[in-house]
Amino acid sequence: MGNRCEFYKNLNENVEFLNRVFSAPLNTDFKVRYVYLTSIKCDVAIFYLSGMVNFESLETTIIRPLIDKKAVSGKDSLSEVVQKEVLVNKDVRKIDCLDDVKIEILRGNTVIILDKETSGLSITTTGFEHRGVEKPQSENVLKGPMESFVESGFINRSLIRKQIHNEHLITESLTVGVKKSAVVSMMYINGIVSQELVEKVKERINEINVDCLQGVSILEQHIEERPYSLLPSILYTERPDRAAAFLQEGHIVLIMDNSPACLVVPVTVWSFFHTAEDYYQRWAFGNFIRCVRLLAIFVALLVPSLYIAITNFHVEMIPADLVLSIAATRERVPFPSIVEVIIMEMAFELLREAGIRIPSAIGPTIGIVGALILGQAAVEANIISPILVIVVAITGLASFAIPDISFSFFVRLLRFIFLFFGATMGLFGIAACLTVLIAYCSTAKSFEVPFFAPISPHYRSSKDTIIRPPLWKMWLRPFYVSRENIKRKTRPEGNSSQ
Amino acid sequence: MKKSLLVIHIIVLVFMAGCWDRNELDELAYVIAIGIDAIEEDGFVVTYQIANPEEAGEDDVASEIISIHAPDFLSARDLVVAFVTREVVFTHTKVLIVSEAFARRDEFLNFMKPAIRERQLSRKINLIVSKERASDFIRNNKPTLETRPHKFFELMTDRWENTGLVPDSTLHSLFHRMEEDSGVFLATYSSTVQVEGGREGKEDDHIPGEVNIQGGNPTQTIGSAVIKEGKMIASLTGEETRFSLLLRPEKGIEKMIATYPDPLEEKYRITARLLAEEGSQVHVNTKNRAPTIHVKVPVKLEILSIESNIDYVEDLEKQHLLKNHIKTLIEDKLNTFIKRTQEEFRAEPFRWSLRARRTFLTNKQFEEYRWMDNYSFAEIHIEVDIELKEFGKQLAPTDMKQVKGD
Numbered sequence: 049m050g051n052r053c054e055f056y057k058n059l060n061e062n063v064e065f066l067n068r069v070f071s072a073p074l075n076t077d078f079k080v081r082y083v084y085l086t087s088i089k090c091d092v093a094i095f096y097l098s099g100m101v102n103f104e105s106l107e108t109t110i111i112r113p114l115i116d117k118k119a120v121s122g123k124d125s126l127s128e129v130v131q132k133e134v135l136v137n138k139d140v141r142k143i144d145c146l147d148d149v150k151i152e153i154l155r156g157n158t159v160i161i162l163d164k165e166t167s168g169l170s171i172t173t174t175g176f177e178h179r180g181v182e183k184p185q186s187e188n189v190l191k192g193p194m195e196s197f198v199e200s201g202f203i204n205r206s207l208i209r210k211q212i213h214n215e216h217l218i219t220e221s222l223t224v225g226v227k228k229s230a231v232v233s234m235m236y237i238n239g240i241v242s243q244e245l246v247e248k249v250k251e252r253i254n255e256i257n258v259d260c261l262q263g264v265s266i267l268e269q270h271i272e273e274r275p276y277s278l279l280p281s282i283l284y285t286e287r288p289d290r291a292a293a294f295l296q297e298g299h300i301v302l303i304m305d306n307s308p309a310c311l312v313v314p315v316t317v318w319s320f321f322h323t324a325e326d327y328y329q330r331w332a333f334g335n336f337i338r339c340v341r342l343l344a345i346f347v348a349l350l351v352p353s354l355y356i357a358i359t360n361f362h363v364e365m366i367p368a369d370l371v372l373s374i375a376a377t378r379e380r381v382p383f384p385s386i387v388e389v390i391i392m393e394m395a396f397e398l399l400r401e402a403g404i405r406i407p408s409a410i411g412p413t414i415g416i417v418g419a420l421i422l423g424q425a426a427v428e429a430n431i432i433s434p435i436l437v438i439v440v441a442i443t444g445l446a447s448f449a450i451p452d453i454s455f456s457f458f459v460r461l462l463r464f465i466f467l468f469f470g471a472t473m474g475l476f477g478i479a480a481c482l483t484v485l486i487a488y489c490s491t492a493k494s495f496e497v498p499f500f501a502p503i504s505p506h507y508r509s510s511k512d513t514i515i516r517p518p519l520w521k522m523w524l525r526p527f528y529v530s531r532e533n534i535k536r537k538t539r540p541e542g543n544s545s546q
Numbered sequence: 547m548k549k550s551l552l553v554i555h556i557i558v559l560v561f562m563a564g565c566w567d568r569n570e571l572d573e574l575a576y577v578i579a580i581g582i583d584a585i586e587e588d589g590f591v592v593t594y595q596i597a598n599p600e601e602a603g604e605d606d607v608a609s610e611i612i613s614i615h616a617p618d619f620l621s622a623r624d625l626v627v628a629f630v631t632r633e634v635v636f637t638h639t640k641v642l643i644v645s646e647a648f649a650r651r652d653e654f655l656n657f658m659k660p661a662i663r664e665r666q667l668s669r670k671i672n673l674i675v676s677k678e679r680a681s682d683f684i685r686n687n688k689p690t691l692e693t694r695p696h697k698f699f700e701l702m703t704d705r706w707e708n709t710g711l712v713p714d715s716t717l718h719s720l721f722h723r724m725e726e727d728s729g730v731f732l733a734t735y736s737s738t739v740q741v742e743g744g745r746e747g748k749e750d751d752h753i754p755g756e757v758n759i760q761g762g763n764p765t766q767t768i769g770s771a772v773i774k775e776g777k778m779i780a781s782l783t784g785e786e787t788r789f790s791l792l793l794r795p796e797k798g799i800e801k802m803i804a805t806y807p808d809p810l811e812e813k814y815r816i817t818a819r820l821l822a823e824e825g826s827q828v829h830v831n832t833k834n835r836a837p838t839i840h841v842k843v844p845v846k847l848e849i850l851s852i853e854s855n856i857d858y859v860e861d862l863e864k865q866h867l868l869k870n871h872i873k874t875l876i877e878d879k880l881n882t883f884i885k886r887t888q889e890e891f892r893a894e895p896f897r898w899s900l901r902a903r904r905t906f907l908t909n910k911q912f913e914e915y916r917w918m919d920n921y922s923f924a925e926i927h928i929e930v931d932i933e934l935k936e937f938g939k940q941l942a943p944t945d946m947k948q949v950k951g952d
Contacts (some may be wrong), residue, residue, distance in 0.1 A: 183650065326817070359571075360570065361567065362569045363635065368578070368597070368696040368697075368700070369696070371638060372597055372694065372696075375571045375574070375576075375599035376600050378570065379572050381572075386573070448893065469560070469670075472560050472561055520901075
């Protein structure tokens with residue numbers, strides 16, 4: 049095979065070379081179509097990979113003009129003439145290196161090479177099959193846009209551009225890996241974004257050294273700072289409106305083909321805890337659901353361990369009525385309560401995993417089986433006590449209320465660590481563990497942005513953290529992301545408290 | 547390798563540091579009430595009422611009551627192992643019941659002292675002095691509305707404090723008073739044995755056992771036991787208890803219902819609800835050896851019933867008369883009671899010492915003043931400030947002639 053940059057003078061030699069590169073007769077998807085260009089009396093070879101190009105645009109914008117064109121008037125080189133006078137495609141590029149032909153073809157473009165020319169033309173005809181724009185799967189809202197990203201980078205970018213009409217919105221294409229076959233589109237708004245951040249993200253992406261990169265979820269693991277940490281440092285969202293909102297605050301959005309989502313860097317803990325709905329709902333309602341979610345995080349994190357700690361070490365904290373009723377229901381349960389909790393938690397995690405993996409045709413059965421096993425049967429068989437069903441159910445429910453998948457996993461896994469300390473050292477253990485957790489999180493950074501900013505370290509900000517002010521008071525962009533252009537608009541007059 | 551060793555060490559450390567005082571809920575026996583009796587020789591009988599966690603069904607008993615000889619009421623815990631297979635804990639103990647006979651003995655306070663040190667015992671536990679033996683009290687007490695004994699004691703202490711018939715007598719305040727050494731402590735006074743025939747009297751002029759009731763739980767809790775310097779010296783009726791709470795500078799009672807003779811027709815009575823929305827205003831002058839105390843008691847009255855059908859509502863003159871009448875009645879009663887505290891107890895249950903203490907620069911000066919001794923010579927002026935608040939839903943009394951159809 050070998051690499052060769054220069055084109056051969058003879059068309060056939062070029063064809064042979066490309067055939068060799070793509071193992072042509074063997075690889076039936078690699079197509080070569082010859083056309084005779086009557087206007088300039090020249091043979092033309094058209095190369096494409098079937099399945100990657102849109103046949104209609106190939107026929108109407110390349111083949112038909114090549115055949116139909118009767119006369120040309122240009123005096124430039126043949127390639128230039130063809131590019132300027134014959135092809136009616138929106139996007140044509142001249143290629144001077146034979147190796148680039150390979151990359152262009154692999155990206156779904158069509159390449160034409162004219163006889164006796166030492167350059168080719170690459171024409172954008174990419175046409176993959178993909179879903180239409182559908183509703184988001186995991187980030188649902190009741191009020192607000194219902195579009196979500198699909199597995200096409202082109203459509204995803206268009207969904208974002210639909211939200212932001214700004215001449216400074218930049219899309220940079222970065223190629224990744226040794227073969228340069230994967231393209232990551234980096235979007236940001238010039239003038240808002242910090243240039244250091246852009247350089248840093250670019251550097252991270254350039255450092256990736258793999259054969260192929262299948263999507264943003266893989267990309268996320270390549271560019272994150274602490275691969276072994278439970279704490280996520282990159283936001284994965286499937287909502288174009290959220291991505292657009294982040295762009296306008298000076299964040300960077302990364303988009304790839306084949307991923308129905310985008311990545312947002314850098315992020316803070318608040319991004320994992322906020323949802324788009326918080327802003328679409330009116331001030332009081334949005335804050336109410338935020339408070340519910342904040343509660344959910346703590347419930348999901350602490351309830352099982354608190355239950356164990358209190359019942360095993362600090363009985364005096366429970367009202368007498370409750371102590372007696374728990375003791376009565378536990379009377380016939382053979383296991384210590386920590387074993388009970390572990391059994392139930394395992395059952396719940398099983399149910400959760402099974403619910404995702406189960407073929408959707410038999411999906412409804414999981415609810416029935418789960419509810420029966422977890423709820424009634426286990427209690428009736430005296431394997432666990434009824435109060436424990438409540439503890440585990442409320443924990444499960446709360447973990448579903450955490451909006452971000454990565455953050456939800458973070459909380460779910462930490463729960464077991466808390467359980468361990470709660471069961472060995474009681475409330476003291478939980479308090480110690482919580483202290484360590486908060487200390488750890490406060491030192492974590494996502495692309496140099498502290499995880500708890502702007503609360504710790506404290507910055508002047510729009511105060512959009514645990515609760516948010518009314519929208520018209522949020523006139524500052526987050527400093528910690530970018531120090532450029534920090535004001536969204538002028539300070540609101542009148543009854544502003546800022 | 548080094549890292550994993552570190553992790554193993556930390557885990558082992560956690561296990562070694564913790565776990566050992568872990569107990570499952572169902573492996574414990576919860577003592578709800580502790581009773582203490584003195585017996586003639588050198589010893590005590592400690593009674594534990596232990597809650598039965600199983601729902602009280604047909605055959606189940608809600609609690610188990612165990613009495614045992616022991617040197618003190620905490621060490622009895624290990625002795626009961628002979629009867630109880632579970633570890634006995636005091637985490638949910640609600641009341642400590644002491645027999646009157648024991649409370650009147652000198653060693654009473656010393657015997658109570660372990661209660662401060664014991665971690666499991668909450669300071670919120672109520673102290674009850676029972677007229678009979680504490681073990682009998684616990685055995686006789688059979689709440690009918692509550693299935694579980696702790697519920698009875700919980701509601702009891704909450705409810706009775708509202709009406710002012712019994713004082714707030716937590717262990718915490720007992721030790722507080724005893725340390726202060728400047729007044730008497732009022733403990734809840736109770737009995738399960740009804741005195742034969744009862745005693746005629748107005749609604750609150752009773753000590754336990756004297757209230758004439760039929761049916762229900764035999765437990766009667768009204769009035770208080772006066773504990774001076776760690777020893778019970780006397781008892782107060784329900785009415786006297788109310789007075790002592792009313793005269794305290796901090797707000798004690800919320801509301802209580804009392805009856806007063808009608809000023810115009812002696813044979814009828816007027817029922818009123820007394821609202822003490824703020825505490826009494828107490829001014830103490832300690833310049834002289836004998837202190838002068840001015841007390842202003844703001845009271846709001848809600849008239850609930852007027853038996854005599856006299857129109858006190860619309861006739862303002864009569865209303866004024868009624869007001870003054872009740873004012874003098876209450877003031878008279880208060881003065882008699884204060885006299886009793888000065889002469890009989892030689893100490894006050896009103897917590898006026900808190901106000902007296904303010905008049906000194908240092909606590910030492912206050913201690914040197916010896917408030918308790920000087921109190922008996924104090925000159926006390928009581929003024930009751932009555933405000934008639936409302937007369938219920940009906941204004942003018944019903945015209946009885948119309949009702950009877952004459």
